[in-house]
Amino acid sequence: xxxxxxxxxxxxxxxxxxxxxxxxxxxxxxxxxxxxxxxxxxxxxxxxxxxxxxxxxxxxxxxxxxxxxxxxxxxxxxxxxxxxxxxxxxxxxxxxxxxxxxxxxxxxxxxxxxxxxxxxxxxxxxxxxxxxxxxxxxxxxxxxxxxxxxxxxxxxxxxxxxxxxxxxxxxxxxxxxxxxxxxxxxxxxxxxxxxxxxxxxxxxxxxxxxxxxxxxxxxxxxxxxxxxxxxxxxxxxxxxxxxxxxxxxxxxxxxxxxxxxxxxxxxxxxxxxxxxxxxxxxxxxxxxxxxxxxxxxxxxxxxxxxxxxxxxxxxxxxxxxxxxxxxxxxxxxxxxxxxxxxxxxxxxxxxxxxxxxxxxxxxxxxxxxxxxxxxxxxxxxxxxxxxxxxxxxxxxxxxxxxxxxxxxxxxxxxxxx
Amino acid sequence: xxxxxxxxxxxxxxxxxxxxxxxxxxxxxxxxxxxxxxxxxxxxxxxxxxxxxxxxxxxxxxxxxxxxxxxxxxxxxxxxxxxxxxxxxxxxxxxxxxxxxxxxxxxxxxxxxxxxxxxxxxxxxxxxxxxxxxxxxxxxxxxxxxxxxxxxxxxxxxxxxxxxxxxxxxxxxxxxxxxxxxxxxxxxxxxxxxxxxxxxxxxxxxxxxxxxxxxxxxxxxxxxxxxxxxxxxxxxxxxxxxxxxxxxxxxxxxxxxxxxxxxxxxxxxxxxxxxxxxxxxxxxxxxxxxxxxxxxxxxxxxxxxxxxxxxxxxxxxxxxxxxxxxxxxxxxxxxxxxxxxxxxxxxxxxxxxxxxxxxxxxxxxxxxxxxxxxxxxxxxxxxxxxxxxxxxxxxxxxxxxxxxxxxxxxxxxxxxxxxxxxxxxxxxxxxxxxxxxxxxxxxxxxxxxxxxxxxxxxxxxxxxxxxxxxxxxxxxxx
Numbered sequence: 001x002x003x004x005x006x007x008x009x010x011x012x013x014x015x016x017x018x019x020x021x022x023x024x025x026x027x028x029x030x031x032x033x034x035x036x037x038x039x040x041x042x043x044x045x046x047x048x049x050x051x052x053x054x055x056x057x058x059x060x061x062x063x064x065x066x067x068x069x070x071x072x073x074x075x076x077x078x079x080x081x082x083x084x085x086x087x088x089x090x091x092x093x094x095x096x097x098x099x100x101x102x103x104x105x106x107x108x109x110x111x112x113x114x115x116x117x118x119x120x121x122x123x124x125x126x127x128x129x130x131x132x133x134x135x136x137x138x139x140x141x142x143x144x145x146x147x148x149x150x151x152x153x154x155x156x157x158x159x160x161x162x163x164x165x166x167x168x169x170x171x172x173x174x175x176x177x178x179x180x181x182x183x184x185x186x187x188x189x190x191x192x193x194x195x196x197x198x199x200x201x202x203x204x205x206x207x208x209x210x211x212x213x214x215x216x217x218x219x220x221x222x223x224x225x226x227x228x229x230x231x232x233x234x235x236x237x238x239x240x241x242x243x244x245x246x247x248x249x250x251x252x253x254x255x256x257x258x259x260x261x262x263x264x265x266x267x268x269x270x271x272x273x274x275x276x277x278x279x280x281x282x283x284x285x286x287x288x289x290x291x292x293x294x295x296x297x298x299x300x301x302x303x304x305x306x307x308x309x310x311x312x313x314x315x316x317x318x319x320x321x322x323x324x325x326x327x328x329x330x331x332x333x334x335x336x337x338x339x340x341x342x343x344x345x346x347x348x349x350x351x352x353x354x355x356x357x358x359x360x361x362x363x364x365x366x367x368x369x370x371x372x373x374x375x376x377x378x379x380x381x382x383x384x385x386x387x388x389x390x391x392x393x394x395x396x397x398x399x400x401x402x403x404x405x406x407x408x409x410x411x412x413x414x415x416x417x
Numbered sequence: 418x419x420x421x422x423x424x425x426x427x428x429x430x431x432x433x434x435x436x437x438x439x440x441x442x443x444x445x446x447x448x449x450x451x452x453x454x455x456x457x458x459x460x461x462x463x464x465x466x467x468x469x470x471x472x473x474x475x476x477x478x479x480x481x482x483x484x485x486x487x488x489x490x491x492x493x494x495x496x497x498x499x500x501x502x503x504x505x506x507x508x509x510x511x512x513x514x515x516x517x518x519x520x521x522x523x524x525x526x527x528x529x530x531x532x533x534x535x536x537x538x539x540x541x542x543x544x545x546x547x548x549x550x551x552x553x554x555x556x557x558x559x560x561x562x563x564x565x566x567x568x569x570x571x572x573x574x575x576x577x578x579x580x581x582x583x584x585x586x587x588x589x590x591x592x593x594x595x596x597x598x599x600x601x602x603x604x605x606x607x608x609x610x611x612x613x614x615x616x617x618x619x620x621x622x623x624x625x626x627x628x629x630x631x632x633x634x635x636x637x638x639x640x641x642x643x644x645x646x647x648x649x650x651x652x653x654x655x656x657x658x659x660x661x662x663x664x665x666x667x668x669x670x671x672x673x674x675x676x677x678x679x680x681x682x683x684x685x686x687x688x689x690x691x692x693x694x695x696x697x698x699x700x701x702x703x704x705x706x707x708x709x710x711x712x713x714x715x716x717x718x719x720x721x722x723x724x725x726x727x728x729x730x731x732x733x734x735x736x737x738x739x740x741x742x743x744x745x746x747x748x749x750x751x752x753x754x755x756x757x758x759x760x761x762x763x764x765x766x767x768x769x770x771x772x773x774x775x776x777x778x779x780x781x782x783x784x785x786x787x788x789x790x791x792x793x794x795x796x797x798x799x800x801x802x803x804x805x806x807x808x809x810x811x812x813x814x815x816x817x818x819x820x821x822x823x824x825x826x827x828x829x830x831x832x833x834x835x836x837x838x839x840x841x842x843x844x845x846x847x848x849x850x851x852x853x854x855x856x857x858x859x860x861x862x863x864x865x866x867x868x869x870x871x872x873x874x875x876x877x878x879x880x881x882x883x884x885x886x887x888x889x890x891x892x893x894x895x
């Protein structure tokens with residue numbers, strides 16, 4: 001055990017190494033702090049929904065309830081949905097800064113509502129967030145390179161390599177010890193801030209272990225790269241330059257090029273075409289016989305077919321029926337769009353098996369439920385909720401039941417998960 | 418040949434002998450070319466798609482049959498954000514903003530279907546564009562090729578013989594600078610080719626291109642000076658390499674990410690639900706056009722009746738429901754504008770904080786300058802959003818006017834079976850509405866927006882040159 005302590009003292013006497021490790025720990029801590037702050041901000045925004053919604057719904061109810069027309073209630077009442085951040089989201093915010101995590105919807109055609117974005121500053125989102133995942137994926141390799149590039153070559157250049165080689169057990173034992181020590185210190189420098197954040201945020205033990213395993217494996221990968229390069233027996237300076245070039249390729253250039261390739265090879269039908277087609281279907285309904293609209297609607301929703309025939313004047317059930325017909329008419333496009341997005345996400349994740357930085361990022365955002373898949377899953381929950389909302393209003397609309405003040409409180413509530 | 422020239426030639430000869438260096442330079446050139454070609458192809462494809470979708474949407478709008486004008490208010494119009502030719506060099510925030518927008522009455526929608534929402538998370542690793550290659554990769558190449566230019570001479574003990582041999586300190590440093598500068602020049606060539614490709618496109622302005630070229634040239638010159646400066650200031654070449662790599666990772670990778678996070682935390686941005694509910698609240702205070710007893714709209718009714726000198730809305734020569742729609746849209750749009758302006762102002766404050774980080778990182782200043790000149794920054798997006806809102810307002814109010822002037826009040830309020838037919842007006846009315854055309858900024862506007870960033874990069878260069886002059890004076894003193 002004593003020899004490990006001496007190695008540690010030797011390493012920490014190197015001012016550059018010590019400064020590097022302290023800096024890495026500070027960056028890790030700062031990223032955890034900004035991640036926690038961002039997640040707290042998102043939670044606060046979600047917590048603000050309930051009172052704001054209550055006020056808004058009360059205002060609609062205030063003027064709509066006296067008339068008791070369920071169509072007014074269905075048309076004017078917005079219902080909130082939200083996607084709360086998972087406990088691990090603080091470490092890997094993924095797409096949560098550019099995809100909406102709050103969306104208000106009405107019982108009208110969903111395809112015109114579900115793709116709405118939220119307000120965000122695109123210039124802030126452009127470079128990516130300063131989060132723990134960034135520290136691990138982008139910065140840990142750089143610190144690993146700094147600590148490992150001269151592990152063997154440094155001894156050679158200092159003239160100690162031969163002396164080490166004649167030690168009992170040879171130089172490899174010393175090198176193994178040093179390698180393990182440095183690896184452990186790097187993992188500690190980023191791992192401890194993460195553990196603190198995970199404890200604060202309440203991340204489950206299995207997830208914590210998975211993240212730590214990823215951290216060790218990823219750092220180990222870069223240690224391995226450094227070891228491979230050092231076998232070429234170049235000078236420390238050449239090692240450092242080579243490793244930095246490998247870092248640049250693996251972390252910045254190849255993923256960026258892969259992004260271009262994936263978007264080209266995995267086409268996604270333009271989303272705006274869905275919105276366009278849906279609008280045509282919905283607005284075209286004003287120009288076709290109302291009975292045709294109702295026939296089509298009842299054919300797909302026989303549970304409402306026993307509703308009274310349309311009066312000559314405007315009736316909301318016709319209006320909602322053609323909105324739903326509009327959604328229905330673009331369903332194949334919606335499915336194709338979703339399938340395309342899923343394929344892209346899958347190909348991107350699969351590249352992680354070839355590119356460790358991509359793999360770690362993908363694994364972290366998957367564990368944190370903040371990746372593209374999580375956005376699609378949220379969209380699915382919104383769809384299910386929208387279905388429930390429609391059913392709720394339809395029971396009033398199609399049976400001509402008056403919608404009173406108390407009925408506003410009976411609308412189904414969104415179940416976040 | 419002067420001493421500086423000889424030293425530069427010698428240094429270049431050394432670099433060409435270094436096969437790793439040659440391969441790295443070739444790789445960079447190839448990378449820039451690939452990035453230029455893909456970004457150019459991407460930009461052209463996007464521009465074509467959006468132009469096509471825009472004309473399809475306009476055609477669909479014009480093809481609408483005879484309708485009640487308010488139906489057209491809800492039918493609305495899709496518009497697409499056009500992408501300027503310089504976006505092929507630096508697409509900026511285009512992937513993040515969403516590029517299509519639905520304009521309709523009573524509502525101000527967001528731009529949606531941005532590339533980011535439609536991509537795998539690979540998008541978060543950065544975009545392969547000429548701007549990215551020059552901002553991030555080219556400085557790294559200069560570091561690899563140049564970290565030893567002066568330090569090596571000192572390490573090997575060749576510095577003093579050079580000085581004794583009559584070469585002045587300035588000529589040694591000058592020669593090294595010239596050699597590395599030549600490499601930087603070569604690294605910049607593919608980007609210049611890319612700019613020339615873009616210059617051939619319609620709508621490409623010369624002035625912003627000059628600013629971009631000047632900005633990147635200054636940036637590469639800055640890194641050349643920094644590399645020589647550090648190489649001359651430290652004792653050993655390995656220290657020079659480590660210092661330069663640290664400098665690069667902090668200024669190119671770290672600060673550009675940390676600054677936006679701090680700016681976002683310092684200046685909060687209202688989210689959509691906050692804004693929507695606040696607007697709804699203000700609208701209720703402003704007046705409720707559904708409520709016959711509402712004071713705002715009762716006053717409007719009185720004013721309108723007085724203006725036309727009649728007693729009842731039925732006696733007005735125009736359709737009162739149309740007038741009400743015009744007034745209602747005026748009030749809601751005023752609120753939209755106010756909240757949008759507050760949102761823009763908050764984003765601008767955030768942007769100013771990030772721009773201030775240019776004091777810590779020339780890469781941030783260069784990015785700002787590059788996006789501003791290409792018209793792909795937040796200001797460019799705001800330009801689109803504001804023009805979209807102006808167009809939306811014009812469109813909706815024109816349709817509301819049509820309701821006031823061309824639909825009779827008696828028909829508009831009738832509920833009999835034939836009323837629907839009588840409420841409709843001729844489709845020629847919508848065909849007469851001009852389509853949305855994006856009023857692109859002039860070259861001078863774009864160039865002017867990029868000047869603060871350019872000034873900051875230039876200030877960095879001046880400071881680095883000053884530092885180099887100081888270091889040069891003490892070169893070989895110990």
